Each structure stands twice: as structure tokens, then as C-alpha cells.
Amino acid sequence: MKELLLIAVGSALVNNVVLSQFLGICPFLGVSKNVKTAAGMGGAVVFVITIASFVASVIYKFILVPTGFEYLQTIVFILVIAALVQFVEMFLKKSMPPLYNALGVYLPLITTNCAVLGVALTNVQKSYSVLESVVNGIAVAVGFLIAIVLMAGIREKTEHNDIPKAFQGTPIVLVTAGLMAIAFFGFSGLI
């Protein structure tokens, strides 16, 4: 239990996926204009990463390792993720229309979110069990959710500020992200 808690805190706050691992930068910069869409994107990422880290680790443990095909992990994982995203999209559309309406537009974008593949590969690298992989997956995704929602909140405020002309647009977002990364250093004493 203690190990699981350590993994969760470590992945969500201390080694935040966006601010210290630099995974999933594209959606972090692209879909953080307002809090509502940012929360939608974050929710979709939590959903997909949780399922993906479970499926990927089951496939690795029970198919790739017994057959000796570990070296195919990158190819297998990316295909599993792409298929999974398609499947989740179809499933949600049929059975949970309200959730699909909330997350729908973000789902196709997630295949190219390197955080998903990144989590699957880290789980293998650190030889986590299936349960640890799922916990790690959820924690990483929650870290992404926290970062993107905070960023959207700040961006909503800075929009009305008097920003030097050269820094308008992407540069000021990057500076904000840098300051947030410094702030997240504060968590490093936690574990």
C-alpha cells in the first residue's frame, strides 16, 4: 500500500509528466486556452491512460514476455494505443453519449500524445506489476490534468494583461510553464 502511495505522489506531483518529464507538451500548449476545454482534455487523458496502461502491461506480462518478443514492445504498444483510442471512441459514442459529447473531440488527439506511450514504456522499464502500472497510469494522468487546468486558469487571467508585443502568444505561455515548473520543484521534498 505504501509503495502504491509513493508511486502515486511521485508520478502526479514530484515528477509531473508535463512540467518535469516534458511529455504531452502539444496538448498542454494547444488546448489550454480556457479551463473548461482543458478539463475536458485532462479527463479524456485520464480515461485513456488508465485503460492503456492496464492493457499494455497485461499484454507485456502475459503475451510478450512468455513468447520472448519483448523487443517488439514499442511497435505493439503504439498499435494497442491507437486501436484502444478508436475502440474507446466507438464505445463511448454508443453507450455513453453524454460522456462522448464532453470528451469526443479530444479523443483522436490522444493517440499522438506521447504521455500515453511514455507511461506504457516507463511501466515496463521500472518493471511495475499490473496493479502498480495502473496506479502509475492514473497518477501520471492526474498530474497532467492538474497541470493543464492550472495552466488554463492562468492563461484566462493573463489574456487581459499588458504583455510585451514580442511575448504575446506562445512565448508568454512557455514562460508561465517555466514558472509553474519551478513551483512544482517545491513538491520534491515529499518523497
Add this chain to the structure above:
Amino acid sequence: MVNKYMERLYNGLIKENPTFVLMLGMCPTLAVTTSAINGVGMGLSTTVVLVLSNMLISMLRKIIPNSVRVPAFIVVVASFVTIVQFLMEGFVPSLYDSLGIYIPLIVVNCIILGRAESYASKNPVLLSIMDGIGMGLGFTVGLTAIGFVRELIGAGTVFGFHVMPNAYEPLTIFILAPGAFFVLAMLTALQNVFKNKAQAKQRAAAAAGCVSGAGCENCKSRETCGGKMVFSELVSDAKHDAKNGVQKDTKNEAEGGEVK
């Protein structure tokens, strides 16, 4: 003939530089540029994958059915990434360790899928290879430049050699995570400055009525306009070039279709 190939190189290195102009592949750009040598290593391994995948996809472009092309591209890219990963693990283990998880993550680098989709799947093999080399080198230059700045300020070294005087206290923050954001912010801001200037000049020239270029000698507002005429000519030249580039691309597509 040669020009067509050189144009691809120029396009990747400068006109559509993936790091500074297209802003693609931001994750590795921020993550591995803690030193110049890491930037070079990441850039070159991405280049190798990009050239090989462009080559194979261009060879297979008439065989892969349109409806399954994206999964097919992903499999091709992932195979090459796996090969490169094992080669690096075997021959440059220290670089492999410092790049870590970002090597398998080359698979999801949007530059590679982007080039496969927008160029290699529509153009002949040699041109696609040149396109891969150009784009890959452009990416390498971008990463090396960022890594150079971060290493110089953050550690006082360049490619591992001490260059700053001993009295210099390195600003360690620049090789930590926030430094990556700050350096990239500065670079994009610098780019904005140039863009804004170019736009302002263009507007000023247009307001002074100098855009047509001809008869500037007799122009009433020559003082406000000054040498801007040269600039407007440059702009129209650039526009012309861009148009030609587009035409070239469509021509290539047409050629591909005929062969089919």
C-alpha cells in the same frame, strides 16, 4: 535536377525548420536539450529514422491502401525506431542512457508522421530521402542550438569543454526543467520580434504606396519609404518562390499519378 533536391534541403533547414518555424516535436526539443551533445544525438537519431521511414513509405506509397495508411506508417516508423534503439544501446551506451525513454518516443514525434503523410506518401523515393535529410538536419540544428544555449548558461561548458571563465557561477536552473521553457520562450519571442518587424515594414511600405516598386524615384513619399522598396521586392520574390514551390509539389504528385 540538382536544384530540386537542394531545394528540399533548404526547405527543411531554413524555410520550414521543424523546431523554429513549424514548432513540431516539442517534447524531445524541451526534454533532451540539457546539453549540446544530447541535442546532436537526439537530432541525428531522429534524422536516421526520418530518412529511412521516408524512403520506405515512398517506395510503398502505391502498395499501401489509402484507408489503412496511418497505421501502416506507424508500424514502419516504430520498426525503424526499434532498430535505431538497439543500435544505440549497443554502440553508444552513454548517449543511450542520457536520452533514455525519449528514443522509443521518437515514434510519436509528429515531424516523422507529418512528413510521411504530407510528403513521402506522394513523392518519388530520392526526393523523399532528401526531404528526410533536410527536415532531420533542421531538427538537429534546432536541438543543438537550444542545447548549446542551455549548456553554456547552465553549466558553463560547450560540448563538455569549459569555455566560461572560472569566476562564472553557472545558473543551474537552465539545465533543469524550467530552463527549457525559458530558453524556448526567449527564442520564440525573438522570432516574433522579427516577424512583427517584417509585418510593420510591409505595412509601412504599403501605406507609402511603394509596394508596386516601379517609379519609386518620383514617389512623393520617398522619404518615409526610403529603401523599403527593396524590401517589398524581396517580399514579392518570396511570395513568388512560395507559389513556385507549391506548383512543384503538385507537379510531383501529378507525375506520381501518371506512373501509376
